[in-house]
Amino acid sequence: MSEPRKILIEARDLTVGYGERIVLERINFQVHRGEVFAILGASGSGKSTLLKHLIGLHQPVSGDVLISGASLVNAEGDERLGILRKFGVLYQGGALFGSLTAVENVRLPLDEFTELSEAAKDLIALSKLRLVGLEMAATKLPADLSGGMQKRAGIARAIVLDPCVLFLDEPSAGLDPITSAGLDALIRELAGGLGITFVMVTHELASIFSVADRVVVLDPKVRGIVAEGPPAWLRENATQPWVRQFLNREVA
Amino acid sequence: MPGLTPVELPVQWEISVRPDGTGTLVFKGELDAVSTPVAWRKLERELTGIKLVGLRIDVAQLSSCDSAGLALLYHLSAGGMTPGAKVELLGLNPELKHLFQSFSTEDVQALQEHEPACSSIVDDVGEATLAWLRDLRDQVEFIGEVTLDVFASLLRPRRMRWQEVMRVFELAGVNALPIVFLLTFLIGMVIAFESAQPLAQLGAQVYVANLLGLTISRELGPVMTAIMLAGRSGSAFAAELGTMKVNEELNALQTMGLSPIRFLVVQRVVAGLLLTPILTIFAMYAGLLGGIPVLLGLGFPLRMVLYQIQSGLHFGDLAEGLSKSIIFGGIVASVSCLRGLQTGEGPRAVGESTTRSVVSSILLIILADALFAAVTFVLRK
Numbered sequence: 001m002s003e004p005r006k007i008l009i010e011a012r013d014l015t016v017g018y019g020e021r022i023v024l025e026r027i028n029f030q031v032h033r034g035e036v037f038a039i040l041g042a043s044g045s046g047k048s049t050l051l052k053h054l055i056g057l058h059q060p061v062s063g064d065v066l067i068s069g070a071s072l073v074n075a076e077g078d079e080r081l082g083i084l085r086k087f088g089v090l091y092q093g094g095a096l097f098g099s100l101t102a103v104e105n106v107r108l109p110l111d112e113f114t115e116l117s118e119a120a121k122d123l124i125a126l127s128k129l130r131l132v133g134l135e136m137a138a139t140k141l142p143a144d145l146s147g148g149m150q151k152r153a154g155i156a157r158a159i160v161l162d163p164c165v166l167f168l169d170e171p172s173a174g175l176d177p178i179t180s181a182g183l184d185a186l187i188r189e190l191a192g193g194l195g196i197t198f199v200m201v202t203h204e205l206a207s208i209f210s211v212a213d214r215v216v217v218l219d220p221k222v223r224g225i226v227a228e229g230p231p232a233w234l235r236e237n238a239t240q241p242w243v244r245q246f247l248n249r250e251v252a
Numbered sequence: 253m254p255g256l257t258p259v260e261l262p263v264q265w266e267i268s269v270r271p272d273g274t275g276t277l278v279f280k281g282e283l284d285a286v287s288t289p290v291a292w293r294k295l296e297r298e299l300t301g302i303k304l305v306g307l308r309i310d311v312a313q314l315s316s317c318d319s320a321g322l323a324l325l326y327h328l329s330a331g332g333m334t335p336g337a338k339v340e341l342l343g344l345n346p347e348l349k350h351l352f353q354s355f356s357t358e359d360v361q362a363l364q365e366h367e368p369a370c371s372s373i374v375d376d377v378g379e380a381t382l383a384w385l386r387d388l389r390d391q392v393e394f395i396g397e398v399t400l401d402v403f404a405s406l407l408r409p410r411r412m413r414w415q416e417v418m419r420v421f422e423l424a425g426v427n428a429l430p431i432v433f434l435l436t437f438l439i440g441m442v443i444a445f446e447s448a449q450p451l452a453q454l455g456a457q458v459y460v461a462n463l464l465g466l467t468i469s470r471e472l473g474p475v476m477t478a479i480m481l482a483g484r485s486g487s488a489f490a491a492e493l494g495t496m497k498v499n500e501e502l503n504a505l506q507t508m509g510l511s512p513i514r515f516l517v518v519q520r521v522v523a524g525l526l527l528t529p530i531l532t533i534f535a536m537y538a539g540l541l542g543g544i545p546v547l548l549g550l551g552f553p554l555r556m557v558l559y560q561i562q563s564g565l566h567f568g569d570l571a572e573g574l575s576k577s578i579i580f581g582g583i584v585a586s587v588s589c590l591r592g593l594q595t596g597e598g599p600r601a602v603g604e605s606t607t608r609s610v611v612s613s614i615l616l617i618i619l620a621d622a623l624f625a626a627v628t629f630v631l632r633k
Contacts, residue, residue: 098600103363115289116320119360123323126359131351135359139366143597161285162318193350 005032007069008165008197009054014063016046016053022061023049025223029216033164036191036198036211038231041218042246047201048169050218054199055089055167056080068164085113087165088158092173094150096142102153103129103138109161128156132186148179152186159190166190168200172207184210205249217243263287263314263321267298273305275337277328280313283321292324296333304337312343322348326355394513394590398521401514405522416519417526424485425527429534432480436535439472440464440542448550461547461557462564468539469565469573474528475621477535478580481528482613486588489520490609493592494602502593517589521582528581529574536573576624583620584613 009031017023023046031037039047052058054065056072065072067083075083096105106125110116116124129135132152142150151171158166171187172180184207190196191211202208208215208231215234217227219242227234227243235247262282269275283291309328311317317325327333329341344352371379405412443464451457493516496502502512540561547557591609595601 114285114320116285116323117289117292120289120292120320120323120327122360122363123326123355124319126356126363127319127323127326127351127354130356130359131354135356138359138363143600160319189350193347195347 005034007031008033008035008067009037009199010066011050011054012064012066014050014053014065015061016049016058016063017061018049022223024218026063027224029225029228031165031197031199033197034191034195035213036187036200038208038212038215039199039201039218040203040208040215040246042220043203045218045220046223047218051167051169051199051201055087056084085161086163087167088161088163090151090154090158090166090168090171092170093147094142094154096145096150096153096157098142101139101141102134102145102149102156105142105153106157106160109157113161125156125160128160129153131159131190132156133182148175148183151175151183155183155186155190159194159196162194163196165197165199168198168202170202171200172202172204177206180204180207181210183207187211205247208247217246261287261290263291265291265295267302269302269304273303274308275302275304275306276308276310278310278313280315282315283311283317283324285318285320288320288324292327295324295328299333302334304334306338307334307340309339309341310343311341314343314345317345317348319351322352323355326352330357390594391587391590394593395586397513398517398586398589401511401518402521405514405518411514412522413515413519417523420520420523421527423488424481424523425531428480428484428531431484432477432531432535433538435480436468436473436476436538437542439476440468440539440544441546442542443467443472443539444543444546448546457550458552458556458560459564460550461543461552461560464540464543464547465561465565466569468543469536469569471573471621473536473539474532474573474577474580475617477528477532477577478584478617479614481524481531481581482584482588482610482617485524486584486609486613487606489585489588490592490595490606491602493517493589494595494605497593497595498597498602512593517586517593520589521585524581524585525578526581528577528584532574532577536570572624572628576621579620579624580617583616587613587616 007030011027011029014027015022015025016027027050039050041047049058053060054072056065060073064074067086070079070083072080072083096102097108100108103122103125106128107121110121110124114121126135126138129138132155134149134152134156137145137149137153142153145153155166168187171183175183187198187200188211191198198211200207200212212231214229215227215231216225217234217238217240218224219226219240226240227238229237231247234243236244238244238247262284264280266278266280267275268278277295281287307328309325311325314321325341325344329339331337331339444460447460447463448457451460451463493502493512496516505512505515544554544557548554588609591605591612594608595605
């Protein structure tokens with residue numbers, strides 16, 4: 001048994017919502033360094049809302065999000081920028097900039113945040129594209145890439161500054177099973193090889209069982225977490241029957 | 253030949269060269285995105301002056317190394333700083349090996365060799381002409397289709413979605429009243445100011461009111477209203493339909509057996525045809541209201557100003573302005589809808605179709621206005 005790993009992300013008494021409408025109440029969980037952590041739940045349970053609060057796109061109603069012990073909610077200015085630089089985000093559609101080629105998209109963070117030479121930036125950007133299997137599509141515009149390729153290019157851009165954490169919003173959504181399995185393999189490789197911590201929101205049970213070390217399951221009825229643990233263990237041992245049904249893909 | 257780096261850098265290195273021309277480069281510390289650019293430049297300077305046949309790079313003592321550091325190590329291993337030397341990298345953390353293997357000089361060469369295809373001017377002119385002709389054909393087809401559907405809908409009013417017509421009427425018409433008022437009021441003022449002096453030199457300053465009445469009712473009222481409509485509402489039509497196309501809502505309509513033209517365009521065209529004359533009448537009044545204070549300031553009594561405007565304006569002038577406005581309204585609504593329906597793939601396409609709708613609408617408004625001017629000139633003879 002390995003020694004306990006360091007806590008990298010912590011949601012502490014996090015209550016999130018939109019205006020008067022509370023979506024999730026008093027959420028608490030911790031993500032450890034190098035872990036692949038999945039947020040699960042039925043449609044409308046608040047998974048994407050939670051993710052948007054974890055990455056600081058929205059301010060929570062109350063509570064805090066700690067990244068490497070630093071509060072993202074209360075940070076401002078350079079301190080906030082420093083925390084944001086620690087993580088990358090892959091949005092559902094890849095969120096590539098349409099006017100830039102794949103390699104220019106990946107190079108963009110290097111152009112903005114490093115003093116490296118042009119040659120070094122090209123070398124790094126192309127290495128990330130090769131890492132996700134897109135070196136042949138470097139000069140293509142996002143419009144000329146398929147959905148799966150756009151997601152892989154999005155991952156290449158998200159990891160170009162070597163973040164500690166990568167947040168993924170529905171990484172397998174809209175992909176065929178082979179591309180989806182390839183993406184899972186890439187996540188495993190990046191987590192194992194580069195030590196990147198992953199926090200992912202997904203519906204894909206195959207992906208969860210393939211890559212996730214631990215999951216939390218959200219329930220819209222209780223507006224909170226109803227189960228937490230390794231997915232294979234939860235499938236058999238979750239106390240809530242619907243969590244077991246959900247993980248076993250059974251009709252209620 | 254040791255070369256130690258300044259202590260403030262988190263990475264240090266030591267270069268030693270043996271008499272047989274082989275050398276060793278030993279790294280210590282942290283090679284990251286902050287230290288790498290400095291290390292890269294310094295190492296390039298230091299290694300330029302040394303002739304090496306072989307180089308062993310020892311990175312076993314590096315405590316951390318990120319992608320930027322690995323890029324430097326790859327550049328060194330590929331002989332980027334020691335051309336002709338056989339380079340060997342030792343002691344790389346096994347966890348970083350896969351990442352290191354993702355670097356490739358072939359990829360960089362392929363990127364540098366890639367140049368966007370440059371077509372000849374003859375090709376460009378030919379393609380542009382073809383595109384223009386195709387666009388013209390599409391516009392004619394579209395206008396024909398819209399005209400048929402508008403008549404069909406007016407003949408069977410129950411088929412028309414009047415609620416949608418009213419919504420568009422409110423958004424594009426009622427909500428545009430303040431900006432149309434402000435714009436034409438100011439234009440009326442400008443015309444009065446600009447024409448007062450030249451006409452005074454001819455002793456005809458009293459005819460400023462006549463000039464104002466004629467230009468506002470025949471020309472500027474309908475044209476400015478149509479341009480405002482194109483910029484404000486036409487662009488909104490194009491963006492709305494363009495977004496619907498990107499979101500596949502138009503495909504959904506077609507697969508349900510509904511014509512996007514009958515379902516979405518006809519309502520906008522009918523609303524455009526109805527609201528433009530009303531907005532134009534409003535614009536005419538606003539323009540005259542803008543000129544009157546200037547004329548009062550020039551010392552003309554209000555009664556005289558109103559008399560001059562009334563005597564200078566005839567029913568034909570108003571009819572010309574209003575008939576123009578109906579045509580302009582039809583142009584703006586139909587062209588904007590066409591551009592919206594022609595939207596391509598991706599979010600950029602919506603912006604492009606919006607721009608195209610405004611440019612095409614204004615161009616066609618001015619073209620139609622020029623035709624009107626020529627025709628009415630001949631008819632007045």
